Amino acid sequence: MDIIFNGKPRELKAGTSIQELLDQLRLDCLQVVVEHNQNIIPRQRLAETDLQDGDVLEVIHFVGGG
Amino acid sequence: MQIKVNEQQHTVEADATAGAIRDRIKADADLIIINGFPAAADKVLNNGDQVILIRRGEVPGADELDALLTARHTPGVHKIVKGATIGIAGVGGLGSAVAIALARTGVGHLIIADFDIVEPSNLNRQQYFMDQIGLPKVYALRDTLGRINPHVRVTACHLRLNPSNIGEIFGHAQVLVEAFDLADQKVMLIETFAARFPDRPVVTGSGMAGFGSANTISTHQVARNLYLCGDGKTAAAPGTGLMAPRVGVAAHHQANAVLRLLLGEAPEAERS
Numbered sequence: 001m002d003i004i005f006n007g008k009p010r011e012l013k014a015g016t017s018i019q020e021l022l023d024q025l026r027l028d029c030l031q032v033v034v035e036h037n038q039n040i041i042p043r044q045r046l047a048e049t050d051l052q053d054g055d056v057l058e059v060i061h062f063v064g065g066g
Numbered sequence: 067m068q069i070k071v072n073e074q075q076h077t078v079e080a081d082a083t084a085g086a087i088r089d090r091i092k093a094d095a096d097l098i099i100i101n102g103f104p105a106a107a108d109k110v111l112n113n114g115d116q117v118i119l120i121r122r123g124e125v126p127g128a129d130e131l132d133a134l135l136t137a138r139h140t141p142g143v144h145k146i147v148k149g150a151t152i153g154i155a156g157v158g159g160l161g162s163a164v165a166i167a168l169a170r171t172g173v174g175h176l177i178i179a180d181f182d183i184v185e186p187s188n189l190n191r192q193q194y195f196m197d198q199i200g201l202p203k204v205y206a207l208r209d210t211l212g213r214i215n216p217h218v219r220v221t222a223c224h225l226r227l228n229p230s231n232i233g234e235i236f237g238h239a240q241v242l243v244e245a246f247d248l249a250d251q252k253v254m255l256i257e258t259f260a261a262r263f264p265d266r267p268v269v270t271g272s273g274m275a276g277f278g279s280a281n282t283i284s285t286h287q288v289a290r291n292l293y294l295c296g297d298g299k300t301a302a303a304p305g306t307g308l309m310a311p312r313v314g315v316a317a318h319h320q321a322n323a324v325l326r327l328l329l330g331e332a333p334e335a336e337r338s
Contacts, residue, residue: 030250033257035289040260043253060288062249065275065302066160066313 001053012051019047022059033060067113073133084109088119095119132217143329144172148217150328151175153239155227155255157203158182159308160271161245162193163317164324169211169218171325176211178204179223179235191310227255233262241324244270245317247302256292266291269323269333273297274316276306283315285323285333293333295319 001014005021012021018036022029029043035058041049051057067080071091078087084098085107098105099118111117118133150173154161157180165176180203184194188203198206204222211220223235232255236242242259246252249272256268273296274283282297296316302308323333 031253033253033289033292035292038290039264040257040289040292042257042261058289060292060294061298062252062270062272063299063301064247064249065273065300065308066156066158066245066247066252066271066316 003051003055003057005057006059016051017047018049031062069111070116072119082111084111092119094121096122146328147172148174151238151240152324153177153236153242154245156180156245157207158247159191159313160317162207163314164243164321165207165211166193167318167321169215175219177221177236177239178207179227180204181226191308191313229258232258241327242268243320244268267327269293269320271296271316271320273300274312275300275302275308277309280312280315285319287334293323
């Protein structure tokens with residue numbers, strides 16, 4: 001299936017969860033905010049949210065300091 | 067014709083000059099401001115002009131002070147910001163500067179929250195003073211804001227924000243400014259606020275350490291209701307500390323994004 005990931009098309013295995021995608025990309029879910037189809041998904045739900053064909057995903061990474 | 071003088075409506079002759087109006091209404095004024103700009107006494111007024119008359123050094127009464135603080139705003143902006151409630155989560159390097167900028171702008175109500183105490187090392191970038199060391203930051207900042215603009219209502223919360231209190235503390239905030247220090251806390255705040263108030267904007271800060279070019283700090287919309295101010299990557303780390311100039315740039319990007327949101331403008335877009 002294909003999703004749009006941070007503005008770019010990406011091919012994924014059907015049934016991949018958001019958490020699995022983050023693991024593949026080696027992203028620490030504690031330091032990213034995930035927006036799935038225009039809604040921010042809290043990290044407790046990342047593993048149970050499966051991606052579907054045509055989904056739009058934004059993963060925003062944060063760094064410390066402020 | 068109709069003009070406003072120190073926020074009061076007046077009917078005056080069609081060819082009235084600024085100086086003539088001053089002599090009539092506040093003869094001891096030594097500064098005349100017309101529609102947001104200082105003006106000479108011989109300037110002829112037009113219908114609908116908004117005139118402010120000031121005597122330098124005079125301490126104005128409460129209502130007059132309110133009018134004077136907004137004398138340099140574009141007319142109309144003040145009414146909107148005065149009615150606004152903005153939440154600021156964390157009042158360290160980012161949050162203290164955002165609070166001051168918004169207080170100067172005339173925002174009606176600021177809700178500020180932070181568990182921290184003013185320490186000497188904070189003074190390299192945070193808007194605190196020597197005589198405030200040892201005070202809770204929220205109380206020190208509330209004091210400072212009162213010295214700048216006594217008309218800003220400040221709700222100061224001296225506590226650690228967490229998923230169980232964020233919704234209550236920022237319940238009335240139209241826009242939330244994320245001004246924490248640690249990345250995982252930034253994430254926690256954004257997720258918690260978005261879950262509770264998915265249609266309210268959050269302005270977050272990320273990437274502002276060191277003394278690299280300030281030109282790499284920008285404002286970008288990163289999610290439907292999330293705007294990120296910073297360079298997105300320069301983390302605070304040994305050797306790359308947080309310093310007043312870049313932190314201040316990021317903070318003022320945040321304050322400007324808040325102002326644009328209140329005035330119905332997209333924070334990232336150019337005004338056409």
